[in-house]
Amino acid sequence: xxxxxxxxxxxxxxxxxxxxxxxxxxxxxxxxxxxxxxxxxxxxxxxxxxxxxxxxxxxxxxxxxxxxxxxxxxxxxxxxxxxxxxxxxxxxxxxxxxxxxxxxxxxxxxxxxxxxxxxxxxxxxxxxxxxxxxxxxxxxxxxxxxxxxxxxxxxxxxxxxxxxxxxxxxxxxxxxxxxxxxxxxxxxxxxxxxxxxxxxxxxxxxxxxxxxxxxxxxxxxxxxxxxxxxxxxxxxxxxxxxxxxxxxxxxxxxxxxxxxxxxxxxxxxxxxxxxxxxxxxxxxxxxxxxxxxxxxxxxxxxx
Amino acid sequence: xxxxxxxxxxxxxxxxxxxxxxxxxxxxxxxxxxxxxxxxxxxxxxxxxxxxxxxxxxxxxxxxxxxxxxxxxxxxxxxxxxxxxxxxxxxxxxxxxxxxxxxxxxxxxxxxxxxxxxxxxxxxxxxxxxxxxxxxxxxxxxxxxxxxxxxxxxxxxxxxxxxxxxxxxxxxxxxxxxxxxxxxxxxxxxxxxxxxxxxxxxxxxxxxxxxxxxxxxxxxxxxxxxxxxxxxxxxxxxxxxxxxxxxxxxxxxxxxxxxxxxxxxxxxxxxxxxxxxxxxxxxxxxxxxxxxxxxxxxxxxxxxxxxxxxxxxxxxxxxxxxxxxxxxxxxxxxxxxxxxxxxxxxxxxxxxxxxxxxxxxxxxxxxxxxxxxxxxxxxxxxxxxxxxxxxxxxx
Numbered sequence: 001x002x003x004x005x006x007x008x009x010x011x012x013x014x015x016x017x018x019x020x021x022x023x024x025x026x027x028x029x030x031x032x033x034x035x036x037x038x039x040x041x042x043x044x045x046x047x048x049x050x051x052x053x054x055x056x057x058x059x060x061x062x063x064x065x066x067x068x069x070x071x072x073x074x075x076x077x078x079x080x081x082x083x084x085x086x087x088x089x090x091x092x093x094x095x096x097x098x099x100x101x102x103x104x105x106x107x108x109x110x111x112x113x114x115x116x117x118x119x120x121x122x123x124x125x126x127x128x129x130x131x132x133x134x135x136x137x138x139x140x141x142x143x144x145x146x147x148x149x150x151x152x153x154x155x156x157x158x159x160x161x162x163x164x165x166x167x168x169x170x171x172x173x174x175x176x177x178x179x180x181x182x183x184x185x186x187x188x189x190x191x192x193x194x195x196x197x198x199x200x201x202x203x204x205x206x207x208x209x210x211x212x213x214x215x216x217x218x219x220x221x222x223x224x225x226x227x228x229x230x231x232x233x234x235x236x237x238x239x240x241x242x243x244x245x246x247x248x249x250x251x252x253x254x255x256x257x258x259x260x261x262x263x264x265x266x267x268x269x270x271x272x273x274x275x276x277x278x279x280x281x282x283x284x285x286x287x288x289x290x291x292x293x294x295x296x297x298x299x300x301x302x303x
Numbered sequence: 304x305x306x307x308x309x310x311x312x313x314x315x316x317x318x319x320x321x322x323x324x325x326x327x328x329x330x331x332x333x334x335x336x337x338x339x340x341x342x343x344x345x346x347x348x349x350x351x352x353x354x355x356x357x358x359x360x361x362x363x364x365x366x367x368x369x370x371x372x373x374x375x376x377x378x379x380x381x382x383x384x385x386x387x388x389x390x391x392x393x394x395x396x397x398x399x400x401x402x403x404x405x406x407x408x409x410x411x412x413x414x415x416x417x418x419x420x421x422x423x424x425x426x427x428x429x430x431x432x433x434x435x436x437x438x439x440x441x442x443x444x445x446x447x448x449x450x451x452x453x454x455x456x457x458x459x460x461x462x463x464x465x466x467x468x469x470x471x472x473x474x475x476x477x478x479x480x481x482x483x484x485x486x487x488x489x490x491x492x493x494x495x496x497x498x499x500x501x502x503x504x505x506x507x508x509x510x511x512x513x514x515x516x517x518x519x520x521x522x523x524x525x526x527x528x529x530x531x532x533x534x535x536x537x538x539x540x541x542x543x544x545x546x547x548x549x550x551x552x553x554x555x556x557x558x559x560x561x562x563x564x565x566x567x568x569x570x571x572x573x574x575x576x577x578x579x580x581x582x583x584x585x586x587x588x589x590x591x592x593x594x595x596x597x598x599x600x601x602x603x604x605x606x607x608x609x610x611x612x613x614x615x616x617x618x619x620x621x622x623x624x625x626x627x628x629x630x631x632x633x634x635x636x637x638x639x640x641x642x643x644x645x646x647x648x649x650x651x652x653x654x655x656x657x658x659x660x661x662x663x664x665x666x667x668x669x670x671x672x673x674x675x676x677x678x679x680x681x682x683x684x685x686x687x688x689x690x691x692x693x694x695x696x697x698x
Contacts, residue, residue, distance in 0.1 A: 006575075008574045008575070008576070009571075009574050009575055011574070012570060012571055012573075012574030012575075013571075013574075016567050016570055016571065019567065020567060023563075110397075110429075110430060114397075114429070119397070119398040119399055119404070120398070120407065120411075121398075121404050121405075121407040121408035121411060124608045124609060125399045125585075125609065127609070130589065139593070206562075206563045210563050210566055210589060211562040211563055211566055211585075211586055211589050212589055213562050213585060213586070213589075215396075215397060215399065215560055215562065215585070216397055216430060216560075217396065217397075217559075217560035217561070218560070218561070218562065218563065220558055220560065220561040220563070220564070251564070251567070252567065252571070255554055255564075255567055255568045255570075255571040256571045256574070256575065258552060258553070258554040258555065258568065258571070259516065259552050259554060259568070259571045259572040259574070259575040259577065260552070260575055261550075261552075266555075267557075270557065
């Protein structure tokens with residue numbers, strides 16, 4: 001037991017928590033803004049894969065991580081723009097559109113990857129240099145720092161600015177906004193695309209921020225976890241942060257457990273965040289902050 | 304009414320997310336099927352139509368006759384065996400994964416030898432979830448273009464459902480977790496515990512902290528076999544050198560394709576004091592590169608070129624397995640020898656049989672350690688050293 005509580009292991013868990021939380025936090029914050037406008041974007045997994053691929057490809061071509069990050073944002077924006085077209089303009093069922101785009105994102109990323117990087121047997125797989133930590137004593141890539149900086153930014157935007165208030169109003173009561181002359185379509189477009197950019201960056205963390213590799217399955221369910229974190233966080237930025245850190249901490253701890261002599265089944269810790277999400281969902285039911293018009297397309301003049 | 308709809312929508316979203324969570328937790332794979340054409344498009348000039356119907360009288364005579372016919376392009380050749388063998392393989396993941404990459408390597412090596420004078424082509428289809436296996440295998444069989452179809456993972460259910468409808472096609476599936484089907488469905492497997500043992504010797508000799516680790520996917524026989532042998536090799540040599548007890552731990556990341564988690568698992572092991580990490584998955588090398596004095600070992604493919612911290616790799620070879628499939632198909636096609644797959648898996652394990660080998664060794668490994676490894680390798684090949692295959696999770 002004592003080898004779990006050495007300072008090296010505890011410090012390791014701390015930094016690992018922040019790193020593991022990074023893609024979850026970025027994607028969940030973007031999804032929070034998106035859902036606040038009344039649009040549920042279920043295509044996070046596909047959007048993150050697209051971001052991971054676009055970032056990897058451009059970084060591999062140009063040798064610049066910054067260019068890779070820009071590409072990841074553009075990749076995410078591209079997919080979410082299709083989402084916005086389908087749900088805001090065409091008013092397609094958001095759940096169906098999200099799931100369909102998910103498949104499109106995963107498929108396109110893999111198709112492009114294979115078109116560019118032909119593999120034949122055990123070749124040396126392509127890799128990129130990963131993001132460096134900005135300071136020696138701070139062993140986390142700066143995309144992690146950006147993710148945490150985005151928490152107060154999103155919070156201030158949503159709860160302390162006029163635009164945030166308008167966006168949340170669109171998500172709660174689009175009829176009232178329409179009557180007040182607050183444009184719904186433009187706000188929803190911006191929110192959905194913002195969510196896409198954040199998801200793209202989140203995906204690129206996995207390819208550029210940590211592993212330096214790209215595989216079509218590299219997101220491995222993190223998009224779905226980010227969606228769960230928004231629900232767990234009851235659509236509030238601070239609780240989204242708590243949820244991301246909780247997921248990161250439990251994952252880091254179970255990995256540390258497996259590296260120690262403690263005989264606790266690690267599967268228990270793997271399951272815990274999901275159990276907590278369901279518990280949070282049940283207990284928050286009476287005071288849910290869910291945007292009231294989430295998933296409901298707005299048709300002007302229809303009651 | 305509006306309230307009710309809201310609630311319904313929310314319930315739907317909640318249910319979907321819960322479903323997605325389950326899917327995510329299971330490592331759910333909702334990737335669409337994607338097909339990539341095999342780049343080996345060399346089509347041999349076929350002189351006889353329908354190779355499956357013409358039976359050559361003797362195989363030995365047929366093989367050279369075929370090649371000669373090809374070279375001189377004579378068309379009058381009498382009864383003659385097939386000249387072409389088209390193979391299709393489906394994979395759960397992508398071609399970069401060692402499990403698939405090594406099979407593709409082996410098919411290419413065998414194809415170069417042109418067994419029975421056959422020109423062998425390989426069609427590779429990636430990212431086929433288990434649930435789609437039957438449909439894809441049936442589609443491939445129905446094209447009539449392939450004589451051998453390999454579901455290169457746990458696709459025995461799919462093969463069992465399809466194989467009887469296409470009795471002329473040889474089907475195969477691979478790895479643990481399958482069920483034997485018999486008939487024209489062959490269950491092949493490789494275990495690479497012998498080269499993993501040799502890699503363990505390097506780890507045991509070079510560890511400074513007496514702490515050795517493995518990062519792996521699932522507690523699965525094909526995964527546990529090399530992990531157990533790796534630690535056995537490390538413990539054996541540490542005992543020989545009087546280094547004392549070696550601590551071993553393994554992290555299962557519960558996914559076949561999640562390099563980011565594999566990387567964090569390695570980081571946790573390094574924090575716990577490990578300095579030799581057997582990377583059963585992609586990902587750990589990124590964490591190892593960040594640390595000083597920590598080294599990694601590749602699994603299944605030779606990964607020396609992937610990272611400067613790699614010391615060597617335990618490499619799998621499917622050559623013999625694939626050759627046996629080709630032979631079975633050829634005997635059936637030319638002589639009518641019925642397909643008779645054993646009701647158990649055919650395991651190609653030992654380095655002697657060519658089921659595995661040790662990859663290239665890094666220059667970072669001291670010469671005397673390399674000598675020791677060479678001795679142990681010779682002992683294995685000479686039958687003097689037997690590496691035990693243990694498929695339970697390591698203690």
